[in-house]
Amino acid sequence: MKKNRHGADLYALETKYHYRPEDIRDFSSNINPLGPSPKAMEAAAKNIRALCRYPDPEYRKLKAAIGDYLNVDQAAVLLGSGTSQLIQEAIAFIKPARALINSPCYSEYARELEKIGAEIFEYHLDYHKNFSIDVNEIIARINEEAVDLYVLTNPNNPTGSILTRADVARILDETSAHVLVDETYIEFTDPAIYSAVSLVKSREKLIVIRGTSKFFATPGIRLGYAVTGDEALHAALAADLSMWGINAMADVMGRVMFQDVAFREESFRLIQREKAKVIAALEAKGALKVFPSYGNFVLVKIKDKSRRAAELREALLAKKMVIRDCSNFKNLDERFFRFCLLDPESNEALVKAIDDFFKTS
Structure with a gap:
């Protein structure tokens, strides 16, 4: 039986792409970007x-x-x-x-x-x-x-x-x-x-x-x-x-x-601020349907029926970014992907990389 994965297998990516795990921006694991308290x-x-x-x-x-x-x-x-x-x-x-x-x-x-x-x-x-x-x-x-x-x-x-x-x-x-x-x-x-x-x-x-x-x-x-x-x-x-x-x-x-109340409050503020900013930026592109989310992650559907989330994932991997291809979730299809919020710089890089993919593909 195939094991479930929680986010990206960074160690497999290290082997396949020769990336160091610490150099990968992991948008798939839904972990607080501030790290532990x-x-x-x-x-x-x-x-x-x-x-x-x-x-x-x-x-x-x-x-x-x-x-x-x-x-x-x-x-x-x-x-x-x-x-x-x-x-x-x-x-x-x-x-x-x-x-x-x-x-x-x-x-x-x-x-x-x-x-x-x-x-x-x-x-x-x-x-x-x-x-x-x-x-x-x-x-x-x-x-x-x-x-x-x-x-x-x-x-x-x-x-x-x-x-x-x-x-x-x-x-x-x-x-x-x-x-x-x-x-x-x-x-x-x-x-x-x-x-x-x-x-x-x-x-x-x-x-x-x-x-x-x-x-x-x-x-x-x-x-x-x-x-x-x-x-x-x-x-x-x-x-x-x-x-x-x-x-x-x-x-x-x-x-x-x-x-650690200060940590909890800072984490909440960061996610709410970054989520609103990233959703607005992606919605402005026109190529994507972005769904509202109460979590620290966002589900997105590619509007163009000729494009697949797996292709976007591979393009982002070349830039050391990992998103979740959601095609294996029941009730979703090959055009759905999910990403979580990281630090502001990483989030901006993700938006740009997604924009580049749809401009060139």
Whole structure:
């Protein structure tokens, strides 16, 4: 079975093109261009000898930091080795007979649902409606198909579309389904409006999962966390997730990064400013349909039916830039591509390179 890739395989590109990974502008991985929290990096450097001892098996300080960040009791926090482990464990426990996912979306959900033999239904996001998610249609579909589990990435990858917390509450209140919300990209928007975390106190069939790979720019520490209103699910996940499953650096950095307010605010401002600027520049070209996005990434469709995203990707690789060809996403075709926002200089270079491609091709 072919493995899923999260962004570009920089090491394969190093071999094929003889590029150094650090010289490649990676617009495919959706990672915060500011890098990790400076305070978290400082904590890692000062506590390097933490690698010489076992972490606290209960991760008390880490859970306390996450609990403060989410405004929940630290006892409610579940930890995993990235969001993938938590998604796998939650789906395996709920074991839905019938599940609904959006299309297109992150492919891992379908893979995990297939493992447990679930019947998978897809809610097709409409290109003509900017891939928006209609909560009334979701509720109707869940009830019509007797769906046990609805899986939602919020904001959705790769479309950037989103539901509000009030929308998620309606789904829980007007259906009998469990709802798994993957909030991997929630910090790139306004959590006060869109995050479902506060609902776990009153909705027992909700689980919200987050990670630190994207906004906190630390994919290497493999830290994911979750909260749920389902006591049986919480107990099962707490029992199944292995002792010392979170490495020492994740423990050290996680205690600090969530409390770095200045870093969080700077990251949010940068992404909003750059996203508006880049979208405006690309829309002005006329060759592209650019979709609105609540994430730190943007989905684009090439209007010319004779051009393919794969061709654009290859042209950009010659300039040491990597975008995501989205032709392998369900419900998209060979003219769709996605890119994330980097620093202002890199974003300007990307816009120019895309413009050059359409002028010369």
